[in-house]
Amino acid sequence: MTAAVARPGSDFFFRRPGLLTLIFLLPPLLWIGIVYLGSLFALLLQSFYSLDEFSGLVLHEFTLSTYGHLLEYSNFAILLRTVLMAAAVTIASAILAFPIAYYAARYARGWSKALFYLAVMMPLWSSYLVKVYAWKLILAKEGIVTWVANQLYLGWLLDAVLALPTVGGPSLSISYIGTFIVFVYIWLPYMILPTQAALERVPKTLIEASADLGATPGQTFRTVILPLALPGIVAGSIFTFSLTLGDYIIPQIIGNSRPFIGSTVYALQGTAGDIPLAAAFTVVPIVIMGIYLVVARRMGAFDAL
Template identity: 75%
Template sequence: MTAATITSPPANPAILPARGGILSSLSDLFWRRPKFLLLLMLLPPLLWLGIVYLGALLALLLQSFFSIDEFSGMINREFTLKTYSELLLPSNIDIILRTVTMAALVTVASAVIAFPIAYYAARYARGKWKALFYLGVMLPLWSSYLVKVYAWKLILAKEGILGWLLEKLHLTWLLDAWLSLPIVGGNSLSVSFTGTFIVFVYVWLPFMILPIQAALERVPVSLTEASGDLGASPGQTFRHVVFPLALPGIVAGSIFTFSLTLGDYIIPQIIGTSRLFIGQAVYAHQGTAGNIPLAAAFTVVPIVIMGFYLWAAKRMGAFDAL
């Protein structure tokens, strides 16, 4: 074999020839610096969050440090704590306590109702039944918020289907006795504290069911079986095994129910009495009263409450169940 017949080895196919152009240069830059690519991808949402959301909150916070001139009704743009001192008036304290009480009651009731539903879905529902469970939980969220609220107003009205059902069961006296109670009663359920509570629980219940169900699915069945093998009763197994492990899911669901109840003003406006909640107070002071600083100060209240609530929820591991 002569030297002329000897061929050179083929070039390495893994090494591609260099390509020109701006796109190729950018591709090489992103490949060498993946953190730079991540920064470019996160920059638009971060700018949106920082400018629109956090900027609006900052502007709101600044407004709360202004005050209203008592003679002209104009905003006095000088730093003062006068507006926050107005929150300590008995009427405003009553609004804050009423809203926090309602949010706490709605959260507890939602957890009590949601837990057995979520437990059944996590432990026993399989196949098409599991799909039916998710459909049943999510379906109310697909309908209009206002449609649901007005539907409940018709249901809870004195001439509504609930009153008709109680009349057929000869239990009208029980409803009248409940409506005669102070604070929780009224002319009918549709204009009472009780009616507001019922609608709040119905609307926010899916937000409690799903986190609890996700937390219960993480509980190994072997733990409950081991608890039974060691002689624990079903109640002891629930208290010492199932409930502690499901607690982060309950707290995660309570973040939604508690915060959404704190800030909502539509449900108390349609289903409820003349006693205001925080959302209604913000709407009234910003709109009809024109007291924007006091409206901003009222808005800061749920922000502060939820700040402490989220801090406590994080310590309990609630974010792992979201």
């Protein structure tokens, strides 16, 4: 304890861990609390105001009428479109991600493990806009997809897909299919990493025990591996779902220019100046993600992050 004499008070905190925790947590809590939650709260408050239709000014009186506007047909269609897209993207990402994550977790060793990891991290951390831009190149009418289809004599198939009602369009870059592909592409790494992390944690002994007890590989997969990987998949889906809900760049660059929640919010707060309705639109993803996070936590997804 001589050191304590040399520097009095230095182990003061060691004896009082609660105080130390408080001192550590206070600055980041204040930052997130004031900057983030404060802003969020101010925004939510505005969703209870309304826009005067004649003057175009915001009326600072409590009302629920702005939320009522959300249920109008055109606005509700935007919400539905966005949620359906987010759900489709999440399911597709989970299906595409699993084999990659499974291979990386179970079979890749040494250099191939590093390669797999970097191969997933590279696109994850590559510039978001660069990736969107890449798909603009790929899906353009004169681009590589059309070229490959023609080389394989599958041009008719591409035309048939584009001729589909609703999801089709004049070219892939101007259709829901295009928007969907780009969303899946951009968020896929977010699904791979937590799924892989969860699969890495499945003990080998458990799989061996399952095999020793007479389970077929298929049974082991369904009853041992998949349930243990599920928290990871749910953790990944937090990202794919949430990111799709809020994105407004992708539908703006690749798609048929039908509005999603993000692009609506951006337009409302910008050119239209209808902050209350923009705020009300923002509340929808917050509520959806709030429910999602609570369910995800119940399923143990946070430990898989």
